[in-house]
Amino acid sequence: HSLNANELEILSDGIVGVDEKGKILFKQTGSLEDALLAHGSYYNIDDENTIAEVEIVETVGNQFFVPGFIDTHIHASQYPNVGIFGHSTLLDWLETYTFPLEGSYTDTNRAAEVYNKVVSRGLANGTTMASYYGTIHVPATVCLAQIAQQLGQRALVGRVCMERFCPEAVQDASIESDRDFVDKVLALDETGQHVKPIITPRFAPSCTMETMKGLAKLARERDLPIQTHISENSREIAWVKDLFPECENYTDVYDKANLLKHDTVLAHAVHLADSEVEVIKKRDSGISHCPVSNASIASGIAPIKSYLDKNVKVSLGSDVSGGFTTSILANAREALLMSRLLSERTGNSNDVLSVGNVLFIATLGGAEVCNASNFVGNFAVGKQWDAQLINLDVEGSPVDVFSWQLPKDPVERIEHLVHKWMYVGDDRNTAKVWVDGKLVVDK
Ligand code: GUN
Ligand code: FE
DSSP states (O other), X not given: OXXXXXXXXXXXXXXXXXXXTSBEEEEEESOHHHHHXXXXXXXXXXXXXXXXXXXXXXXXXXXXXXXXXXXXXXXXXXXXXXXXXXXXXXXXXXXXXXXXXXXXXXXXXXXXXXXXXXXXXXXXXXXXXEEEEOOSOHHHHHHHHHHHHHHTOEEEEEOEEBOSSSOGXXXXXXXXXXXXXHHHHHXXXXXXXXXXXXXXXXXXXXXXXXXXXXXHHHHHHTTOOEEEEESOOHHHHHXXXXXXXXXXXXXXXXXXTTOOOTTEEEEEOOSOOHHHHHHHHHTTOEEEEOHHHHHHTTOOOOOHHHHHHTTOEEEEOOOBTTBSOOOHHHHHHHHXXXXXXXXXXXXXXXXXXXXXXXXXXXXXXXXHHTTOTTTSSSOOTTSBOOEXXXXXXXXXXXXXXXXXXXXXXXXXXXXXXXXHHHHHOOGGGEEEEEETTEEEEEO
């Protein structure tokens, strides 16, 4: 698990103790017996027999635990379109593929069918928390929150607000719809740790300044997070400049609208000027890096390592269906590859991301961006057990491990396995998934 952007802690003989509410009680190394006895009062261990009452999940062979992935930007409603984008780029992709599909979510039954599939697919890929875009439709988007809750995935769920430059079927910027949506989702979960509404102006071109200011006010009044897109594609950026001539740049549009706060998720951030990065950092907002989407609809390469070096909060987003996969593992891999291409272009070796860097943005970085790092993101004592058991030996695994090639040193051995998983693995290797200590996937 990640301690920070640069430190991946590998406990080759680690033991994590979890209570019945899924909270991590202890994390230590050494023998299982010693660990259980040291916490014997919690486990009511007074003689050898009672140890059997503790459920023990042990790694065997080429297995290890990692924290659950956090997908900080995914359009659940666009899932039927994965893989379907032709040669389009952002603005014609929205017109051709995206708006017509989103318009169909007046049909809540159809929405439920899609949302069941996309949440299940995310969980099967190890995603224990996601920040979702639904559509403008309140009933369908409430349904998304209910499905995430039923299937046991943590979710920030956004009703999309948009009012212009799109077909009428996907226009609804009424603040009443947002209030209605917020009340309904808040009623599902009073803790806010499982499902929570997130205020969602689609992106600057979709909304007037007045509407964005109204949404920012609502988010601040109700203490809710915000998500939107920023600086994804060069034509989009030029368009924003035309639409908001009074603003210095894309970031300034959101800043003037009061949308930038500590729990604002900004998807893409591909082409930001340094001065924009400074403002985002000053407001403590976070970035969702969406590398598969940025490659697919040819948006560009975001300089993620430089954001990390500037201590800007960064996470990973699948951006389905700009991105064609719900897999955060695939996005972490793409982030690695794109950073290497960027470094080749800039000549700056410092642009290269490490495996540790991308595991951080896939987990703890996501928790920081979603304002959830006080309860998830790594295996720190006191957080909730949101975790994946990775098994490289599973039947049908795409990963081949050669035991004679494994380093002798136990930590280096795990490192070797993590690299294999990162570059070669897929959801077949995600054997079990827990959220809040509860097993939600068992393959
Ligand atoms: N910008 C505005 N809407 C969208 C969307 O649905 N996906 C992506 N990737 N960018 C957007
Ligand atoms: Fe998006």
